[in-house]
Amino acid sequence: MGQSIVRLAAQEGFSIVGALASPQSPHLGRDVGEVAGAGILGVAIGDDVASALLGADVVIDFSRPEALSRVLTVARRKNVAVVSGTTRLDADTEKKLDEASATIPVLWAPNTSLGVQVLAEIVAEAVRRLGLGFDVEIVETHHKAKVDSPSGTATRLADAARDARKGLRTVTGREGNVGPRAADEIGVFAVRGGDVIGDHTVHLLGPGERLELTHRATNRDLFARGALRAARYLFGKPAGRYSMADVLG
């Protein structure tokens, strides 16, 4: 994601002032534009958050929860807005997002595409309108390099269903003599393999009919474009928590 964001940011005229990778990165010290295929940008990749955020208005993070946590601490200190797409945050990092939003603008989204935001709205509406007779199940498919499961997007879609129908709970596996499906379940299942960018289907299964609401990402640039749009949106905004719904308007 970092490479897509750098390439598109350069194309869209953003000024890139810093670039971060892990302390183990083989790219440390190299020009970020060269690594991303955007030509030389005169910005070396480093592992020091404070140096990378020098002179920045917004930092865009797609990494791991522990790295986001460090970024939030420094961004707060330096008054830099944060856009993060990192998924499956632990409770401590979630708390840090909230705390940071007291002093800086913060937008976290497990999926920065506009389509998934709209899908979440449609899912909430469909669950509300169809009522108790319809069961909700979510299937997500991703490339084999993905390290977290289920995806942040699947969790976000389950949350949308739960907000629309109180009392639902998530089930992430079924094996053995599990008995009939309970009415309060949302099954969430992860398929991994190949180079799938990211597909999400919400199944609404009722008596004699079913709906399958699907979003398919066909290119990672989709997420990068959404993150850059979010960064533009956050620039100059007051401190607070923002979402892709705000960006979409």
Ligand SMILES: NC(=O)C1=CN([C@@H]2O[C@H](COP(=O)(O)OP(=O)(O)OC[C@H]3O[C@@H](n4cnc5c(N)ncnc54)[C@H](OP(=O)(O)O)[C@@H]3O)[C@@H](O)[C@H]2O)C=CC1
């Ligand atoms: N919101 C959205 O729309 C999307 C969200 N994602 C999420 O974004 C995250 C990243 O995905 P992806 O780009 O595919 O993953 P990658 O593994 O390709 O990249 C992760 C990046 O984070 C860096 N990193 C990892 N650990 C640390 C650390 N401790 N300190 C500093 N940097 C670190 C890595 O550095 P190094 O190169 O050195 O390993 C790498 O640059 C995931 O949580 C994924 O689910 C992904 C796509 C879209």
Ligand SMILES: O=C(O)C1=N[C@H](C(=O)O)C[C@H](O)C1
């Ligand atoms: O890791 C990925 O690739 C993706 N992660 C996000 C998620 O966990 O929902 C978004 C997208 O589906 C790609």
